[in-house]
Amino acid sequence: MASDEIILFDLTSKDTPECWSLNPWKTRLLLNYKGVPYKTEWLNYPEVGPRLAGHVKPHEMGTAIADYTIPTVRLPGDEYVMDSRRIADVINQRYSSPPLTIDSPQLSWFVENYGRLMTPFRGVYLPLVPRRLLAEGSIAYWYESKERLNGKSLDAIEKEEGGDVAYERLEPVLKEITAMLKENSSGPFFNGAEVSYVDFFWAAWLLFAKRIGEDVLDAVIERCGVDGHVHRDLLDAVKPWSERSTY
Numbered sequence: 001m002a003s004d005e006i007i008l009f010d011l012t013s014k015d016t017p018e019c020w021s022l023n024p025w026k027t028r029l030l031l032n033y034k035g036v037p038y039k040t041e042w043l044n045y046p047e048v049g050p051r052l053a054g055h056v057k058p059h060e061m062g063t064a065i066a067d068y069t070i071p072t073v074r075l076p077g078d079e080y081v082m083d084s085r086r087i088a089d090v091i092n093q094r095y096s097s098p099p100l101t102i103d104s105p106q107l108s109w110f111v112e113n114y115g116r117l118m119t120p121f122r123g124v125y126l127p128l129v130p131r132r133l134l135a136e137g138s139i140a141y142w143y144e145s146k147e148r149l150n151g152k153s154l155d156a157i158e159k160e161e162g163g164d165v166a167y168e169r170l171e172p173v174l175k176e177i178t179a180m181l182k183e184n185s186s187g188p189f190f191n192g193a194e195v196s197y198v199d200f201f202w203a204a205w206l207l208f209a210k211r212i213g214e215d216v217l218d219a220v221i222e223r224c225g226v227d228g229h230v231h232r233d234l235l236d237a238v239k240p241w242s243e244r245s246t247y
């Protein structure tokens, strides 16, 4: 592979590899929006560290879920950039057209409130991801790493926090997001007709839910309140950039 070819490192899935995971979706939407040519290198979880070590500095201790994470991109000149936010800044700087606003009050809100989304959602995604999405080579790693991080078996998490319990806990935060998305009614995006990075950030979460299953996305949207359709409108609006998900 020519060294000036851009590579997006993403997590593989069963059958035909297709983007599923939350953080790589943010980068993929961005690259597709910018029209940057790239290839995907699909990895199973245990392959991520060995593939990236030596190319990029590991995350500083305690700042991330693992030393090396996905998404990472290799840019022309063999420059590796890890972390979706860092990648967004670098890509936006290098590829100024089409323009994209990265920072916004809504993005700050998501960063501050991320735990309120991810903690209740763990009752759904932790048990379902290995069952429905992961390739064989990632399954043991998922159970081992997630059980260690959460201090509980995924079976126990599913029993105690899964299904309706999770969706009910998500409801208040989902309703806040619905209100934010509805606020500017001049278009499907958080800033009305103008797409910005926060749209990719939230669409990535919704696409993750959708890849786990339409049943999961439906349950999420149901808890978004009477204006829940704004989330489907957002997914429709980002379709030009979410359709490329398999290569």
Ligand SMILES: N[C@@H](CCC(=O)N[C@@H](CS)C(=O)NCC(=O)O)C(=O)O
Pocket (backbone or CB within 6 Å): 021, 022, 023, 024, 045, 048, 064, 065, 066, 068, 069, 070, 071, 082, 083, 084, 085, 145
């Ligand atoms: N802050 C990072 C988080 C990246 C992250 O946690 N990625 C997960 C997949 S979505 C990962 O690579 N995990 C590796 C592991 O668990 O070993 C970003 O936004 O890129």
